[in-house]
Amino acid sequence: MQVISHHAYSSRRSAILARNVVATSQPLAAQAGLGMLARGGNAVDAAIATAATLCVVEPTGNGLGADAFAILWDGTQLHGLNASGRAPAGWGPDRFAGLQKMPFWGWEAVTVPGAVSGWVALWEKFGSLPFETLLEPAISYAENGFAVSPVIADLWARGAAQLANQPGFADVFMPNGAAPKAGQWFTNPALGHSLRRIAQTTGAAFYTGDLAEKIVDFAKMHGAALSMQDLADHHADWCGTISQQFDDVSMHEIPPNGQGIAALMGLGILNHTGIRDLHPDDPQALHLQIEAMKLALRDAETYVADPAHMGHVSSEDLLDPSYLKARAQLISPRQATNFGAGAPKRGGTVYLSVGDSAGRMVSFIQSNYAGFGAGVVVPGTGIHLQNRGAGFSLDPNSQNYVGPRKRPFHTIIPGFLMRNGAPLASFGVMGGPMQAQGHVHMTLRTQLWGQDVQQAIDAPRWRATEGLGVAVETSMPQRWATP
Secondary structure (H helix, E strand, O other): OOOOOOOOOOOOOOOOOOOOEEEEOOHHHHHHHHHHHHOOOOHHHHHHHHHHHHHHHOOOOOOOEOEEEEEEEOOOOEEEEEEOOOOOOOOOHHHHOOOOOOOOOOHHHOOOOOHHHHHHHHHHHHOOOOHHHHOHHHHHHHHHOEEOOHHHHHHHHHHHHHHOOOOOHHHHHOHHHOOOOOOOEEOOHHHHHHHHHHHHHOOHHHHOOHHHHHHHHHHHHOOOOOOHHHHHHOOOEEOOOEEEEEOOEEEEEOOOOEOHHHHHHHHHHHOOOOHHHOOOOOHHHHHHHHHHHHHHHHHHHHHOOOHHHOOOOOHHHHOOHHHHHHHHOOOOOOOOOOOOOOOOOOOOEEEEEEEOOOOOEEEEEEEOOOOOOOOOEEOOOOEEEOOHHHHOEOOOOOOOEOOOOOOOOEOOOOEEEEEOOEEEEEEOOOOOOHHHHHHHHHHHHHHHOOOOHHHHHHOOOEEEOOOOOEEEOOOOOHHHHOO
C-alpha cells in the first residue's frame, strides 16, 4: 500500500477520531445521534435517532415517505437490511400504457415507503433504548422548529419551483407562499404528530393505522393505486451483503435491487488492470477507474432489478470473476470507450455512519430519490412521499420492467469495508449514480493508496455520465481533465 502525504490537497479539514462517532450532513441530526450515545444507547439507537431527525431538518432529501438501506456490524458479524418499498399491487404494465418512461413526479411515481420499517427492524433486532426515546429529537425539531441551513434553503427553493402544484406540497413546504430562506425558522407540527404516532406504535400507525388511512384516503382522492393492503403487506428484509475482494480488503454492498453491485463490479474489473502501479492522481489511474465504472454502470442499468425478477442474469453472473476479467480487457489504455451492456450470461438522499465504543458500526442511507420525492404531501401528516417508481423501466424486455408488488431499481447504497473478517470502515456518499463510483473512489484512495478518510474526500472527484461524458469537480486540475 502506498501512503500519500497529508498535504496532497488544499484543505484545512482533518479526520475526526473518537470512541463514539456520528457522521452525517446536518449538525442537528448528528447531535441527535450523539445524544442517544450519551444516554447509554448504542450505534443502532444513534443511527435511528439521526435518521429520524434528518427527515425533519433535511426534507429536501428524505422524509417519512422515503426508503432506506443499512449495513450493520454488530460486534461479531455483518448484516444487511433492505427497507425499500414495493410497487402498489395495482401497478400492472397496462397502467402506464402509451408512456415512453415512468412518471417522475406526482402520485404515479409513489411506491410504498420503507424507511420507517427499516428503523423498526433495526431497533427490534439491535436497539437498546426505548423506541419512543429515539424519535424525541425529531419530534422536538418538527414541533418547535429549527433554523434552515443555507445548503438546504437552496435545495428547498429549487424543489419548490418544480413541485409547488403537486398535491399538498405548498401547504406544508411553502409557508407564506415561498420556500424558507437560510436562517428562517421552520416548524412542521403535523410531521411532529406523525412522528409521535410512529413512536407510540413502533411504526404500526404508519403501515396499518391512522397514518396509513390518511395516506390511502389521499391516494384515492387523486386516483392513485396505493392501498391499505399495499402498506400492510410491506416488510423490510434482512438480506445480508454481497462483496468483492481487492487485495486484502473486501467491499460489501446490499444485493440488488440497489446499484451497490456496480461498485463491486467496478472494483472487480480494476483487479485486472495495472492500477496498483499508479499514483492516485495519475490521469491514467483516473482513466482506468472511469472506464471500469462505465462498464459496471452499463450492466447495472440493464440487469439490476428486484432480485425475485432477476431471472436470466443474476448477481452471481454479474460478479463472476471470469466475466469481470473479460470486461476489463475491453478497456483501452489510450482512449475512452462508449461501452454498451455486456452479456454476463449467454441467453435526493441522506447518508449517516455511526460507530460506538463497543465496536458496533452502522452504514445507513435514506432517500426520497429526487429531492422532495414525488412532491406529494399528505394533508394533516407532514408526510411527503418518495418517487422511487420512476426507477422502473417500461421496456418489457428489462428485468426492471414495472410490475405489481415489485421493488424498483435503486440508486441509494450504504457501503462497508472488511479486512480479514474484521470491520474496517462504514462509509457512503450521496448523489444518485455517483454513489457506486464514489464507493470505488473512497476504497481505492484509503486502502490502495493509503490516504486518510478526509484526504480521500478532499481529492477531486469524477463521475462518468452518458456515453463518453465525464463530470469533474472544479477542484480538479485542468491538466487532468484535458483530453
